[in-house]
Amino acid sequence: MAGLSCNCVLPSPEMRKWNEIIKKNMLNGDAVQAMVTYVNVQEIGFHADNFTFPILLKAAGRWSSPCIGLALHGQTIKAGFSSHVFVQTALLNMYRSRRCVADACKVFEKMPVKDVVAWNSILDAYASTGRMDDALKVFNSMPSKDLSSFNIMISCYSSTGKTLSARSIFDNMSEKDIVSWNSMILAYIQGEDMERACDLFREMPAKNIITWNTMVKGFLQNQLYGEVLDLFDEMKNTNCLPDYLTVTGVFSACAHSGSLKKGTEAHIYAIDYGLASSPHVTTALIDMYAKCGSIQQGLQVFYKSQVKDIYCWNALISGLALHGHGYAALNLFDKMRNSHTRPDDITFIGLLSACSHSGLVQEGSRLFNSMQNEFGISPKIEHYGCMVDLLSRAGHLDCALQLIKAAIQARRSHPGSFA
DNA sequence: TTTCGACGAC
Structure with a gap:
């Protein structure tokens, strides 16, 4: 039996019940609730076991901050799961989901027992970050492969534009499942x-x-x-x-x-x-x-x-802008802020184009400044585009030119933020 | 009861 040889806590019937609850939280798509349940469980004196950690690590992989994952990593060591294949694979995948390939590799290298799932996970860590050569090396050195290994390679080739190589893998598979077909179609x-x-x-x-x-x-x-x-x-x-x-x-x-x-x-x-x-x-x-x-x-x-999430607000703001309802878009923005929804860069594309379509020069300029100063969103090429449009339509050609210069300057200092 | 792979909004 893989993974049972460790100095870790034995599964308890109480913890089993808690694991089921935590898993149910995750199935409902509520990673936050899963973590809250876990924290409460710890407070009443129970400890995560080899079933708990994989569930929690999956939640941590989707978390916006790396802290939870790192804390859980520490707990797996303290709890004695450093050689448990399921816990370690879950840890590897937590880092993979966060696109921390180097950390995923460290976990993989230290694993005393590696099953085909662990190999597939590290294969996917390389494949999903476009590291084709490394992925191929892993693929060729795998002690055994299953359908997933081949399917991951199809995805890997397809995301790097190598359709013919993907097809060659697909054609040479002795057995295919629906994922193989879907990956090849993609x-x-x-x-x-x-x-x-x-x-x-x-x-x-x-x-x-x-x-x-x-x-x-x-x-x-x-x-x-x-x-x-x-x-x-x-x-x-x-x-x-x-x-x-x-x-x-x-x-x-x-x-x-x-x-x-x-x-x-x-x-x-x-x-x-x-x-x-x-x-x-x-x-x-x-x-x-x-x-x-x-x-x-x-x-x-x-x-x-x-x-109503940020996408819904943005879609309506952009829709109002498209129809030339500049003031309605600005009013909606006020409502959005009153509902405690934080605007993002797309919100401001909608707002600035609303101003541009309705000739609201002052309002547009004010928003362009507040987007940086109040909301910490740096303008992208689209925002500059809206502003140049707004200023030149209103006849402020000198201002528009100045802004184009500013955009070129910004592109030089932050090349990544411009398409 | 526990680890991997295919689609994913403005």
Whole structure:
């Protein structure tokens, strides 16, 4: 039995119950609650065991700050799990999720027992950060490979644009699962070969929701909006029904092609099938209605929505800007701040373009300054673009020129923040 | 009961 040879605490029946609760928190997508439960468990005197740590480390990998992961790492050592293969693999993956490949490697190298999952994890650490040569070295030195090892290599080649190499792996697999097919379809999409992606889509023995959503993404990327709508109709008659991501793609296709009628039909479908309540869908709906000319319906969707995140606010601010409702966009920004939603760089693109479309020079300049001074957001090329547009439309050509100089200066000092 | 791989909003 792998991983049982360590000086660690034996699993207790009480801790088993707590592990189930922590796991349930995670399944609900609530990593914060999982951590809160764990902290409470510690306070009443229980300790994390070999089942607890993998669950917590997964949560820590998605955390915005590295502190939780580091603290948990320390606890695994104290609790005597330094050679437990599941705990160590979870630790490796925590660093991998945080894109700390060097730390992931350190964990991997110290592992006394490495199973195929551990090998796949380190393979993916290299593959997902574009380190093709290192990934290939790991792949070739693996003591044993499973389907995942090959699937990771397909993704690795596809993300580095090597579609032919991905296909060669795919063709040489003695056995393929649905992930292999989906990864290969995505490889063709990333290589802008929609025709071959379609061939595989029709050829594959079984499809799941990810297959369909990958195709939707491919058609969207290639501006084939009619195909997205056809795929949506086809999907409704299968046993793999559209999910929130599918309808999001459909709304995006309608937004780009201006199909208010199709968009409205898809909206009704989303309501009927309980897909209209997620903030992802709300965002896409607001954007669709705004771009199809019906800002009124965009407003309705926004105000009816129970959950409004930063994306929803941004979509409506940008929609109002598009329709030339400059003051309405600024008013919405005030409401956003009153609701304690912190604006981001996209919010300011919407606001500045709203000012530009409505000729609000003073308001725009004030926002451009406050975005840096009050919110600590450094302007990107798009923000400068909006400001140059705003100033030159209002006849302040000298100011616009000054700003272009400032943008060039900023690009020199922070090249990463400019596309 | 516990570790890895495919889609993911403005």
